[in-house]
Amino acid sequence: MKVLVTGAGGFVGREVLRILAQDPSLQVVAVDTGLRGLAASPRLRLLAGNITDESVREAAVGDGVDALVHLAAVPGGAAEMDPAASRRVNIDATLDLFDGVAREGRRPRVVFASTIAVFGDTLPPGGVDDSTPLAPRLIYGAHKAMIETMLSTLHRRGAVSGVSLRLPGIIARPKGPSGMKSAFMSNLFHALREGESFVSPVSPAATIWLMSVQQVALNLVHALRVDDARIPAERALTLPALRIGWSDLIAEVARQTGAPSSTVSFEPDAALEEAFGAYPPLSTPAAERAGFAHDGDTATLVARALEQIARL
Amino acid sequence: MKVLVTGAGGFVGREVLRILAQDPSLQVVAVDTGLRGLAASPRLRLLAGNITDESVREAAVGDGVDALVHLAAVPGGAAEMDPAASRRVNIDATLDLFDGVAREGRRPRVVFASTIAVFGDTLPPGGVDDSTPLAPRLIYGAHKAMIETMLSTLHRRGAVSGVSLRLPGIIARPKGPSGMKSAFMSNLFHALREGESFVSPVSPAATIWLMSVQQVALNLVHALRVDDARIPAERALTLPALRIGWSDLIAEVARQTGAPSSTVSFEPDAALEEAFGAYPPLSTPAAERAGFAHDGDTATLVARALEQIARL
Numbered sequence: 224m225k226v227l228v229t230g231a232g233g234f235v236g237r238e239v240l241r242i243l244a245q246d247p248s249l250q251v252v253a254v255d256t257g258l259r260g261l262a263a264s265p266r267l268r269l270l271a272g273n274i275t276d277e278s279v280r281e282a283a284v285g286d287g288v289d290a291l292v293h294l295a296a297v298p299g300g301a302a303e304m305d306p307a308a309s310r311r312v313n314i315d316a317t318l319d320l321f322d323g324v325a326r327e328g329r330r331p332r333v334v335f336a337s338t339i340a341v342f343g344d345t346l347p348p349g350g351v352d353d354s355t356p357l358a359p360r361l362i363y364g365a366h367k368a369m370i371e372t373m374l375s376t377l378h379r380r381g382a383v384s385g386v387s388l389r390l391p392g393i394i395a396r397p398k399g400p401s402g403m404k405s406a407f408m409s410n411l412f413h414a415l416r417e418g419e420s421f422v423s424p425v426s427p428a429a430t431i432w433l434m435s436v437q438q439v440a441l442n443l444v445h446a447l448r449v450d451d452a453r454i455p456a457e458r459a460l461t462l463p464a465l466r467i468g469w470s471d472l473i474a475e476v477a478r479q480t481g482a483p484s485s486t487v488s489f490e491p492d493a494a495l496e497e498a499f500g501a502y503p504p505l506s507t508p509a510a511e512r513a514g515f516a517h518d519g520d521t522a523t524l525v526a527r528a529l530e531q532i533a534r535l
Numbered sequence: 536m537k538v539l540v541t542g543a544g545g546f547v548g549r550e551v552l553r554i555l556a557q558d559p560s561l562q563v564v565a566v567d568t569g570l571r572g573l574a575a576s577p578r579l580r581l582l583a584g585n586i587t588d589e590s591v592r593e594a595a596v597g598d599g600v601d602a603l604v605h606l607a608a609v610p611g612g613a614a615e616m617d618p619a620a621s622r623r624v625n626i627d628a629t630l631d632l633f634d635g636v637a638r639e640g641r642r643p644r645v646v647f648a649s650t651i652a653v654f655g656d657t658l659p660p661g662g663v664d665d666s667t668p669l670a671p672r673l674i675y676g677a678h679k680a681m682i683e684t685m686l687s688t689l690h691r692r693g694a695v696s697g698v699s700l701r702l703p704g705i706i707a708r709p710k711g712p713s714g715m716k717s718a719f720m721s722n723l724f725h726a727l728r729e730g731e732s733f734v735s736p737v738s739p740a741a742t743i744w745l746m747s748v749q750q751v752a753l754n755l756v757h758a759l760r761v762d763d764a765r766i767p768a769e770r771a772l773t774l775p776a777l778r779i780g781w782s783d784l785i786a787e788v789a790r791q792t793g794a795p796s797s798t799v800s801f802e803p804d805a806a807l808e809e810a811f812g813a814y815p816p817l818s819t820p821a822a823e824r825a826g827f828a829h830d831g832d833t834a835t836l837v838a839r840a841l842e843q844i845a846r847l
Contacts, residue, residue, distance in 0.1 A: 315627075356768075356769060358687070358691065358769070359684070360691045360692060364688070365684055365685050369684050369685060372669070372671070372677055372680045373677050373681060375670070376671050376673075376674070376677035379670065379671075456668075456670065457668060
């Protein structure tokens with residue numbers, strides 16, 4: 224089975240590659256603009272390039288693939304700053320890539336990394352469940368929702384077997400600029416682990432949805448093999464996530480790193496507080512029935528995030 | 536008030552121009568690749584060109600508009616034959632046009648002609664109402680659904696005041712190739728009016744949704760002025776339509792044209808019968824509350840279609 228992974232050099236992509244490497248039946252093609260530190264092998268082909276480039280897409284798809292994990296994207300904050308760049312990658316190159324993998328007629332499984340931003344920049348206060356209407360406000364969320372529509376259409380047409388997974392906040396991202404507004408969630412881990420002070424841009428009362436990068440990678444890989452019949456007709460699933468109080472998360476990170484919680488102070492930013500301060504209840508029975516999962520509990524989530532940072 | 540109309544040379548666009556011409560407070564810019572037979576006036580500027588051409592979009596938008604009626608599209612059958620052409624017009628040029636009219640910050644009303652094809656190529660047998668999930672299968676329907684998403688996003692962002700209207704089958708189209716699979720509905724009128732025989736590609740038992748071009752133009756013009764608050768949050772409305780038995784429609788056209796109904800024979804085409812043979816019940820309370828309407832009854836619908844053909 225030949226699997227193409229885009230955005231493979233990103234922090235989620237690397238974790239997906241790590242899991243795929245454990246399955247000797249797979250041939251993997253990994254594409255990204257940056258693949259530093261990854262080592263090619265007889266079962267892992269590395270392809271440096273941008274999927275906006277037709278020749279890169281052609282080289283990636285080659286004579287066809289059995290599955291695509293499409294992670295490459297202009298992320299939320301960056302898309303908001305440069306909507307044209309978001310269109311080039313998150314719409315145009317994505318549609319071209321879907322056409323490319325469908326062309327050979329092998330009906331490949333296409334796993335698309337969508338986002339909870341399809342529900343809006345502020346989530347519905349009453350909660351999100353499997354019947355919550357999409358109402359994106361950010362460019363990123365709108366473009367992801369548009370691709371969900373096209374992927375479900377291509378599925379209905381029999382061109383691909385499509386699964387869109389709506390990802391919550393993922394930790395821990397690498398330090399430094401990511402283009403994601405949610406980067407502060409990961410920076411908490413980096414700071415406390417390194418004994419640095421951390422200024423939180425949201426208040427202690429904030430409530431967020433989180434998933435470790437290990438868990439999101441497990442979910443993406445699960446989506447590669449899950450039976451078509453277990454995915455609802457709209458072909459898009461909101462992933463389960465732990466709903467955690469920000470102060471509880473800080474306490475657990477402090478406990479596991481041994482950092483005094485006095486290193487954390489709060490200077491809430493109005494925009495971030497509105498966007499991330501009050502994630503409502505989340506109910507995801509469709510994804511759970513299909514075998515997708517969250518990290519289980521806060522201690523596991525934090526341990527995984529710290530384990531992953533240690534590997535970076 | 537300055538109104539830009541794309542697809543203005545089409546059969547719907549011409550009817551929209553006719554209504555707009557009755558309002559002396561309007562300045563209208565009419566854009567299309569073909570504008571034959573239309574006459575410019577101090578209040579009507581004609582602009583020949585394709586909206587895929589940036590210079591045409593720039594000339595059309597000029598120093599800003601107060602409203603856009605966006606009718607230009609690669610239609611259903613043609614989009615299915617050439618998905619790349621559909622992307623260029625129905626996605627790329629449409630998104631560029633929306634950005635163009637939003638740029639001046641006047642928050643223009645944008646009226647977007649969407650389609651009942653967003654519900655699938657075969658409609659849900661249980662009926663369509665305001666909560667029916669979108670499930671396009673045709674390229675045309677998918678692209679229209681994607682633009683509905685972006686228009687609602689631009690509305691939420693305050694960039695435009697958006698209204699998507701999902702149009703049912705419109706009669707009567709001009710004779711000849713239209714790129715629409717539903718063209719046979721109009722050809723019935725042309726044939727019986729001219730005393731020609733008509734071979735129906737759907738059975739007498741077929742049930743369809745129809746609206747006259749006059750009525751759809753009234754609805755599009757109504758959408759230019761309707762209060763924002765009367766449009767639901769998703770900013771998309773399925774228009775009311777008459778649900779008519781095909782044999783009843785044939786009988787009424789025969790009655791009004793004086794054609795013997797013996798001139799109609801039936802050779803059902805499996806694909807057309809599946810697509811158009813069994814339109815389910817249609818319920819559109821949201822659009823009706825917002826002041827949109829269908830033709831009232833079959834006799835009025837047929838009379839309007841014949842009146843319009845006489846004008847062609």
